[in-house]
Amino acid sequence: MNDLVSQLGLAQPQVSKHLRVLREVGAVVVREDGRRRLYRLNGPALKPIHDWVKNYEQLWSERFDELDVVLEGLKQKEQGDGSSDE
Amino acid sequence: MEAVTSSQTATVTLPTDEQILITREFAAPKHLVYRAFTEPDLVRQWWTAKRGEMKTCEIDLRVGGKWRYVMETPDGMEVGFHGEYREIEPNERIVSTEIFEGMPEGVAEEASVNTATFTEEDGRTTLEILVQHSNKQFRDMHVESGMEDGLQDALDLLEEVAVSLG
Numbered sequence: 001m002n003d004l005v006s007q008l009g010l011a012q013p014q015v016s017k018h019l020r021v022l023r024e025v026g027a028v029v030v031r032e033d034g035r036r037r038l039y040r041l042n043g044p045a046l047k048p049i050h051d052w053v054k055n056y057e058q059l060w061s062e063r064f065d066e067l068d069v070v071l072e073g074l075k076q077k078e079q080g081d082g083s084s085d086e
Numbered sequence: 087m088e089a090v091t092s093s094q095t096a097t098v099t100l101p102t103d104e105q106i107l108i109t110r111e112f113a114a115p116k117h118l119v120y121r122a123f124t125e126p127d128l129v130r131q132w133w134t135a136k137r138g139e140m141k142t143c144e145i146d147l148r149v150g151g152k153w154r155y156v157m158e159t160p161d162g163m164e165v166g167f168h169g170e171y172r173e174i175e176p177n178e179r180i181v182s183t184e185i186f187e188g189m190p191e192g193v194a195e196e197a198s199v200n201t202a203t204f205t206e207e208d209g210r211t212t213l214e215i216l217v218q219h220s221n222k223q224f225r226d227m228h229v230e231s232g233m234e235d236g237l238q239d240a241l242d243l244l245e246e247v248a249v250s251l252g
Contacts, residue, residue, distance in 0.1 A: 053098050056106075056229045059135060060096035064110045066132035070122045071114040078118070 001037055104225050106217040116206040119213055120177045123202065129155070138165070149174055153182065169197065179203050184217070186231070196224045 004015050019039060022028040026045040031038045097109045112119050122128045126143040134140050134157045141164065142156035154168035166187035173181035183197040201216045219225040 049100075053100065053229060056231070057096055057098040059137075060098065060108050060110070062135035062137075063132050064096050064112075066135060067119075067122055068112065070128050070131050071112055071118055074118045074121060074128075075114055 001039070004039075098229075100225075100229075101216075103222040104219045106219075106225060106229060108215040108217070110213055112211045112213065113209075114211055115209055116204040116211040117177045119211045120204055123204075123213070124180070133157075142166070147171060147174060156187075169200075172199070177204060186228075196220055198224070198228065 001012070001015065001019075004010075004019075005012050008015060010018075019028065019030075023030055023039075026042055028039045029042050031040070095110075099107045099109075101107050122132065124145060124147050126145050129145065130140045130143050133143070133155060138157040138159040140155070141158050142154055144152070144154045146152050149171055151171045152168065153171065154166065156164055156166040158164050168185055168187065169183040171180065171182045173179065180202045182200055182202075184200050185195050185197045187195075189195050196219065198220075199218045201214075201218070203214045203216075205212045205214070217225075217228065219228060
């Protein structure tokens with residue numbers, strides 16, 4: 001909880017509220033450890049969301065793979081220009 | 087939570103109900119990523135992701151200037167997008183609108199506002215594209231447009247939206 005408060009830059013009550021909602025829908029699972037409460041993500045509950053976004057993500061992944069090739073060409077050209085007789 | 091970056095996969099997240107955030111790191115300085123993103127001859131080489139032929143790639147890169155991309159799929163369907171540049175900070179940031187041209191008749195076209203940000207660190211560039219829609223239905227349709235059979239789903243969904251607006 002303290003980790004989340006510092007990472008998110010939100011006040012503790014806000015973080016508690018978000019975590020409660022996430023717990024209620026089963027997106028996170030909580031475990032008591034002494035005075036601390038440890039939260040972990042519940043993967044299977046998040047899978048439908050992941051699946052929904054996956055195809056769109058795939059399109060951009062494929063685009064960016066092609067973009068990598070373009071960039072490699074530009075880098076080589078630029079290096080070539082650096083040693084040319086401009 | 088430890089952030090894991092992969093150079094192979096684009097990361098898509100949904101920060102709010104109206105947004106899509108696409109992130110990817112490239113092994114190149116930002117001025118080159120910016121060029122590949124804004125020069126038609128270069129955009130043609132990656133934007134279709136080998137899913138079709140780029141029929142039109144027009145970029146008038148100035149504030150108020152228009153852009154238009156049209157791809158023809160192998161089965162002859164044309165998929166077009168266009169918009170207008172709103173803010174241009176060379177090598178740093180581009181804000182533009184985007185309109186999908188395939189809306190069925192009777193449904194108002196909706197423009198998303200897309201912000202592309204180029205951040206360089208140690209010669210590598212992180213590209214972030216934040217897509218801001220005006221409501222959740224259009225955002226959801228946009229996400230589903232990436233599916234192979236997504237167009238029909240999108241049109242079905244659109245019909246629902248149209249009905250709910252009526």
